[in-house]
Amino acid sequence: MTNKVLILVGTKKGAFVLESDAARQSWELRGPYCETWPMNHVIADPATGTILAGGGSEWFGPAVWKSGDLGATWTHSSAGLAYPEGEAPIKAVWSLAKSGASLYAGVDPAGLFRSDDGGETWSHLAGLRNHPSRPHWNPGGAGLILHSLLPHPDDDRRLWVGISAAGVFHTADSGETWETRNRGTRADFMPEDQRYPEFGQCVHCLVMAAGMPDRLYQQNHCGMYRSDDGGRHWTSIEAGLPSSFGFPAAAHPRDPSTLYLLPLNGDSAGRYVPDGKAAVWRTRDGGETWKDLRTGLPQGNTYFGVLRQAMATDRLEPAGVYFGTSTGSLYASADEGDSWTCVAQHLPTVLSVETMVVEA
Amino acid sequence: MQEDPACLPVIVKLPAALVRLFPEASRQVEIPASVATVGDAIDALDRRWPGMRDRICDTTPSIRRHMNVFVSGERATLETRLAPGAEVVVLTAISGG
Numbered sequence: 001m002t003n004k005v006l007i008l009v010g011t012k013k014g015a016f017v018l019e020s021d022a023a024r025q026s027w028e029l030r031g032p033y034c035e036t037w038p039m040n041h042v043i044a045d046p047a048t049g050t051i052l053a054g055g056g057s058e059w060f061g062p063a064v065w066k067s068g069d070l071g072a073t074w075t076h077s078s079a080g081l082a083y084p085e086g087e088a089p090i091k092a093v094w095s096l097a098k099s100g101a102s103l104y105a106g107v108d109p110a111g112l113f114r115s116d117d118g119g120e121t122w123s124h125l126a127g128l129r130n131h132p133s134r135p136h137w138n139p140g141g142a143g144l145i146l147h148s149l150l151p152h153p154d155d156d157r158r159l160w161v162g163i164s165a166a167g168v169f170h171t172a173d174s175g176e177t178w179e180t181r182n183r184g185t186r187a188d189f190m191p192e193d194q195r196y197p198e199f200g201q202c203v204h205c206l207v208m209a210a211g212m213p214d215r216l217y218q219q220n221h222c223g224m225y226r227s228d229d230g231g232r233h234w235t236s237i238e239a240g241l242p243s244s245f246g247f248p249a250a251a252h253p254r255d256p257s258t259l260y261l262l263p264l265n266g267d268s269a270g271r272y273v274p275d276g277k278a279a280v281w282r283t284r285d286g287g288e289t290w291k292d293l294r295t296g297l298p299q300g301n302t303y304f305g306v307l308r309q310a311m312a313t314d315r316l317e318p319a320g321v322y323f324g325t326s327t328g329s330l331y332a333s334a335d336e337g338d339s340w341t342c343v344a345q346h347l348p349t350v351l352s353v354e355t356m357v358v359e360a
Numbered sequence: 361m362q363e364d365p366a367c368l369p370v371i372v373k374l375p376a377a378l379v380r381l382f383p384e385a386s387r388q389v390e391i392p393a394s395v396a397t398v399g400d401a402i403d404a405l406d407r408r409w410p411g412m413r414d415r416i417c418d419t420t421p422s423i424r425r426h427m428n429v430f431v432s433g434e435r436a437t438l439e440t441r442l443a444p445g446a447e448v449v450v451l452t453a454i455s456g457g
Binding site: 059061063082084085089 | 378381425
């Protein structure tokens, strides 16, 4: 039986936690945690109930913070979270993911680390940076960041990563070797005859469909896409959406054909919600058709954006959907997106949103 | 009897924001005079409070861009030599937004 639901929020100035019961009607805010460091990604390890927060301080560098008591106390470590001497040092942790007993961290500049002791110490998986494409990786607006990490739920040797702006890569051997997985995704910022390269696309967010590990969705700088073969081929699903630009994507916890996106008005148009009116867009058929969800969301004079890791679902029935804005507001829906409530305002810029369901 | 000046410990002063990350640490630390450089002094801090080196230094290795270390009032690097009794001041630089 569900005892409580937590929204884990990474912001530019620390991590926050919001807590509610299963009804998800009223929320209590706690924080800021992590000494107000910028926290790019805050996740839950459902197996242990641990909260993990990855980020980096301009003063003190990168670290993964950890709380075993739902945020009351925290420790931090960056032991082993380092490139060899002489290489550009790691600025920040950008993404975290649990896979079996392992924890993965994606960092800026892009690279992948694994911890087998719950985040106390880290090892570099150098295979990714040894990929032949590595000398040609270019940073996106937020840096050369590894921001999306998708472990295969049934095969711990398999993992997808998304790097801005290098694209999607897949390993089937625990990170030793990697393949590009970008076929069919556009790079509109390249000359006209080079818009479908093998790599170099600006992937913004990569998510996996529930129960279908080879069905992936991605929000790209240049379009929205679905793949049904683990990223070998991507199909555009942007028809019916108000723009091809956005950052976050969130998969439904049970239905592999339901996806949530939050398109913004365009990369050179301000990057806020189209027409100053906020909407989450939902598909129930894998991206064939879309419905805009606006009930409870501001429908005028609204100029926020939502960043790449700042939208999530929970695993309750009906599913909760959540997003945090660049202007520090947090919106929640307890009915799969049909209606929304603003559950926090005036937070620092929201960088990530994840959820945790705690059983009684 | 006067203390031998060659044995005077190095004094390291740490910023509050750094000490908050290591609850056992204190703002002022004495390190045996045997440390020869700022890098050695930071290594000694790291032995006392594991992980502290990574907060002051990056893996270049050098002092982090937004951290400042001063020895006898002069901006220092990891290679700066320390005389017995030297005062090392670690400060957070202007940063952020």
